[in-house]
Amino acid sequence: MTALAHQMSFDELGRPLRDLTFCVVDLETTGAAISQGSMITEIGAVKVRGGEVLGEFQTLVNPHTAIPPFIAVLTGITNGMVAQAPPIESALPAFLEFARGCVLVAHNAPFDVGFLRHFSESLGHAFPRFEVLDTARLARRIVTRDDAPNCKLSSLAIAFGSTTTPNHRALSDARATVDVLHGLFERLGSLGVHTLEELQTFSSRVSTAQRKKRHLAEALPHEPGVYLFRDDKQQVLYIGTSRDLRTRVRSYFTASETRSRMGEMVGIASRVDGITCATPLEAEVRELRLIAQHKPPYNRRSRFPEKVHWLKLTNEAWPRLSLVRKVLDDDADYLGPFSSRKRAEKSLAALHQTFPVRQCSEKLPLAPSRSACVLAEMERCLSPCDGSVDLDSYALMVADLRANLLARADEVVDAISVKMDELSAEERFEDAGIHRDRLAAFVRAASRTQRLSALTRCAEVSAARREDDGRWAVHVIRFGRLAGAGVIPPDAHAGEYVELLRASSETVPAGLGPTPAATAEETEKVLRWLESPGVRLVRVDGDWVCPVRGATRHLAVHDAVEQSRKTLAPFE
Template identity: 40%
Template sequence: MEHLFAIFVFVFQQSLEDLGTPLHEVTFCVLDFETTGGRRNIDMITEIGAVKYRGGEELGTFQTLIDPGCAVPPEITVLTGITSAMVSRAPKMEHVLPTLLGFLEGAVLVGHNVGFDLAFLNAALRRSGREAWKGQKVDTLAISRRLIRNDVPNHKLSTLAKCLRLPHQPNHRALDDAHATADLLHHLLELASALGVLGLDDLQQLPTMQRHPQAKKLRLTEDLPRSPGVYRFINKRGEVLYVGKATNIRSRVRSYFSSDKRRKVDQLLRETELIEHTVCKGPLEAEVLELRLIQNLRPRFNRRSKNWSQYVYVKLTLSERFPRLSIVSEPKGDAGFYLGPISSRRVARDVVDAIETVVPLRRCTKRVPRQVTAGPCVAAQIGTSVCPCSGEVTEEAYSEIVDDALLALSNHPEKLLKPLRLRMLGLASQQRFEEAADLRRQAFALSTVLRRQYQVEALRSFGRVVFEDFRTGLTTLENGCLVEFAGETGGVGMERNSLDGVTGKREVAELWCVANWLDTEAHNLRLIYCDHPLSSRYPCLDNFQIKKDLALV
C-alpha cells in the first residue's frame, strides 16, 4: 500500500476529466453594442447584436435597436448610420434585458475589447436594479495582440478582418460586427491550438502568459492535471521551495506566470526547475497534505503553517497554592489547565486580559509566602483582582474563584463572555470607545480560542470516524486527524502530544482544518462508522462582531 508521501507520478496521457472544459464544448456568445458615445455612465446603447456558437456551429443570433431615451449625436449617425428616427420606436433597454440575459445564460461572453461592451451591459443592469454580469469572458483584442502582434499594422477589428480576409467585414452595425468578431475568434482558436491551448482556462490566460519573464518554464506545467491536489516547486538541487494546494492544479500553477505580480513569486519561478504534484480526492485531503508537507519540509517560500513552533498556551497554574494565569511555550506534566495552542503571544495576552477582566485571579508572578509580608498590589487596590500576598483572601475562598474560572473555561463559557459583552456596552454608552474596542478585541480572542478548544476536544474524543462524501468518497479520521487517503492508509501520522488532554502544536493546524471542513460540508456527508457518538455539548459562542445593540449605544 502506498502511503501519503508516495513518489509523485506524472500522468502524460491525460484523461478526459483532466482536460478541463474543452474549447469545442464551450458555448461562446459574441456580443457587440452600438452606443451614443464612449462614456458608459452617460452614453446609452442604441443597438445590440449577439451571435452564439459552439464547436464552430452557429446556434442563434440576437439583434435589436434600442431607444436610448435621447437624440443620437450626428457624429454617431455618420459612423453607424443609426438615426434618432430609427430608434424612436425601438424598445427601451430595460425591456430588452431579460431576453438578452436569457440569450447570454450559460455562455462565455466574447468581444473585441470586451471590457467596453461589458461596461455598458453592467451599467444597464445597474440602472434596472440588477446585479452585474458575473459570467466568464474572452477578449479577442487581447488574444490577437498575443498571437498575431507582428502580422498586422494594428488590432482594430476592421484592420484584422481585412488583413485576415475574414468572411464578415465590420461596418459599425452591431450584428455585423458580432459576426466579424466571431470569425476572428475562430481564427485565433486555430492559432492557439497549435500552442497546446485546448481548454477554456488556457485560452483566458493566454494574453498574459507569454509575456512573463519566466514564460519559458511554462513547459513545466504541460502535464499538470486539472484536478484538486497539491503541487511543489523544486530547485535544481532537489530542494522543495514552495508547497501549495488547488482545486485545479494546472490552472493554479500556470497563474503564477500571468496574474501574480509579487516579487517573491518572480524569485520563486527563477529558482524553480521542476514542478511535482499529487492528485487528491478533494479539498480536505489537499489541505491536510499541504499542511503536513510544509511542516515536514519547511519550504523557504512558504509562510503559512511554518510558525507552529511559535504557538503558545495559556496555563492556569493549578499546582500552586494560589493559581494564576500565565503564558507558556510548552505544556508540562503537571496539574495545570491549558488553553491552546494559540497562534501568537499577543493573542494569548488578550485571552488572559479577557479572563482577568471577569475573574479576579491574582496578577503577581512571585510565590505567595505563608506569612503576610506586604500590602495589596495595585490590581487589588483598584478592585480588579484579589491579593493573597496581603492576606486579604484565604486559600479556601481563593479556591472558589479558581473553581469558577475552571467551570467557565471548561463547560460554561457564557459566564465569561456575557459579562464581557455587558462591560463593552457599558463602556460604549459612556463614550469610552477606545476602551470598548480594546475589550472587544480581547473578548473576541477569548471566544475564538474557546471555540477552537471545544472543537478540537470534540474531534479528539470521537476516536475513529468514517464519513462518505457523495463527491469524493470515504474519509477516515482518527482522533480528529486524517488517516486514510483515497482508500489507502496514510503512512505519516501527526505527532501527538504526550500529555493527555493537551493538543500538540504540530497537530492543531490539521485539527482546525478538519473542524472547519466538518462545519462547512456537514450537509454533504453521511456517517458510515464511529467509535463514539458524534455530539458536542458546547453552545454557540458570542463572536463579538458588531451588533445592533452596540451600534445604537
C-alpha cells in the same frame, strides 16, 4: 504491461484558435445604461474563422423611443432611420441564430453582452451560454503605451492597421474589432498562446519562460494530493494541495497568476513532485505536515506551527494566569494555542478584567504575609499576598475562571459586555472597541480550546462520508491526529474495509493536556470534516462531546462584527 489510455480534457488538449468560429458583435444604443431605459438601435456582427470572414449581420432596431440628439450626432442614426426598422423582438432572435455555436467577441464586452442578455431575458428567452472574449480587456494585458495611447477601439484600430475606421456604426465597429482581434492573436501566438483555454487565462505576468515549463505538470495524475515545487538543488520552494494535481499545477504555467512571488517561484522551479492521497482531507493534512517539515520560502502560512502561545492557569495554592510557549505535563489548565502573542495578551486582559486573580509571578506560600500591590487597591486582585482572602474563597473564584476556560464563557462575556455598554454610553467608543477586541480574542480562543479538547480526548474516532463521486471516504482520527484515510472500493464489504483501515492506521500516543497529537491547524481541518453534512460515525473510543454552554455559541456575533469591519468602505 500496457498503459491505460487517458481521455484528455479540453483544458489539456486545448482548442486551437485557428479552428474556432468567432462572432464579433457591436451594438449602438440610445444611452449607456440599461437601468435608465436605454434601448438598442443597431446590431452589427462579423463571423470569422481562421482569419477568413464567413458572414456578416447588420440591422437597425426600432427602439420605440426617441433617440437623444447627442446620440444621433455621435452615431449618425436618426429617428427617421429606425422608424421602419424591425423591433428588438425580431432583430435579437435573428442575431442569436447568426451567432449560434460561436465564441462571442466584443470590445468592452460587458456592455454589449449585458444589453443582449437583458433583452433576451426580457423577451422570455434563455440567453445562450456563449464563451465570451473581450478585446479591450485582452489589449490591456499586452498592448503597451508605445503601441497605443490607450485601449479604445479607435486607437487599437490604428495600432493594428485596421482596414476599417470605427465610426460608431455597429457593423463598421465590428469589422474594426475583427482586425484588432487578429492583431492580438498574432502577438499572443509569439508568446506561446495558441488555444482558447490559454487565451482565456492569459496574463502578461506569466512570462514565456514560465509557459514553456508546462511539461512539468504532465507526469502528475488527475487525483487529489500534494504538489512540491523544487529548484535545481532539489530544495522545496512551495507546497500546495489540490483535488486534481495535474490541472492545478498546470495552471501555474498557463493561468492568470497575479501573485508576483508565485511568478518568481515558477521561474526558479525545475521540477514538481506529486504525492497522491486517498481523499482531499488527507491531502490537506499532508500539506500542513510537509510545510512544517520543509518550511518552503514561498509558503507564507503554516511554516512554523511550533511558534504558538498558550495561556496557563497554574496548579498551585494560589493559582494565576501565565503566558507560556509550551504545554507541560503539570496538571495545569491551558487555553490556546494562539498564533500570535498579541491575541494571547488580549485574551489574558479579558480574563484579568473579569476574574481578580493575582498577577504577580512568584510562587506564594500557603500563608503569605506581604503588603498589597496597586492592583489590590484598584480592586483588580483579591490580594492573597496580605491575607485579604482565604484559600477557599480564592479557590471558588479560580473554579469559575477554570470553567470559563474549559466549559463556558458566560462570565467573561457578561462582564466585558457591561463594560462596553458603560463606555459607549460615555461616548468612549475607542475604549469600547479595545474591550470588544479583547472579548472576541477570548471567545475565539475558548471556543477553539473547547472544540479541540473534545476531539483530542478521544483515543479514536472513525467516520465515513459519501463524496461527490458517490464513493465513501473513511478517516481514522486518533487523539485529534489523522491516522488513516481511504476510499471504500465499489465491490468491497464496507465493514471489513474499515476494520482493515483501522488496523493499518498510524499508532498515535495522546498529547499533553489539550494539545492535539498533531498541530492545532491539522486537528481543526479534521474537525471541520467531522462536522460537515453527511458524516457517519463508525466508531468512537472515548467521549466526544462539546459543552452545551461553551464559547462557540457566542462566536456568531463576533464573526458578524469582524465580517462587517472587513466590508466597510473607507471614505474617499
